[in-house]
Amino acid sequence: GQQVMQIPQYQHVQEGEDFTTYCNSSTTLSNIQWYKQRPGGHPVFLIQLVKSGEVKKQKRLTFQFGEAKKNSSLHITATQTTDVGTYFCAGNPNTGFQKLVFGTGTRLLVSP
C-alpha cells in the first residue's frame, strides 16, 4: 500500500535555529496537508498544498510541494519554543477521494 515517510524522525534544535522536515510518498498525491501535534494534544491543521511546485508561507513557516507531487517539505525559520511538537504531512492519494494517508511524523524539540 501507499507509504508516506518523513525524515528526520526527530530533531532537537536551539531556539533561533532553522528546522526542516521532508515528506516523501511512494505514489503521486493529488494534494498534501500538514498538521502539527503538540505533546498530549491532537493534530491541528496548518496548510494544504494542491499544485505542483506550490510554495506557501505562514510567518516563519514555508511549505513546498514537489514538482512530481510525491514529496513536500516544511521549513521553520528561527525556531521558537512554541514550535515544539510533531509535524505530520498527510497526502490524498487519489483525486476525488478523501482518504488521508499520514506520514510518520517528525518530532521537534526546541531548547531555549
Next chain:
Amino acid sequence: GAGVSQSPRYKVTKRGQDVALRCDPISGHVSLYWYRQALGQGPEFLTYFNYEAQQDKSGLPNDRFSAERPEGSISTLTIQRTEQRDSAMYRCASSLGTAPYEQYFGPGTRLTVT
C-alpha cells in the same frame, strides 16, 4: 463554536468485551473520519462518512470493527470482542465538505484493553 468532541476520553476494558466510541463532529460538517493513532506514530485511517453514507472502510483492521453515522451527525465506532492489540488512541475528525478540506480533530479516546 464547539469543536469535535469524543467520549469517553478514556476507556479500560477487558479482553473480549465490546466497546463503543462516540464522536460528535462540528455542527454542519459533512464529512467525518475515524483514525487510530499509536504512540509516536501518525494517525492511521480507518473509515470515513459523507453525511450518513460510509464512503470508505478500507482501513478497518478486521470485521470486529464497524462504524455508523445514522443521521449524518454523531458517529459511533464499535469494536467487538476486543483484543490487547486494539489498545490505542482512537481519533475522530470532521471537515466542512468533501475533499480536499482541512480536518478538525477531536481529543481522542484512549482505549486500553487488559
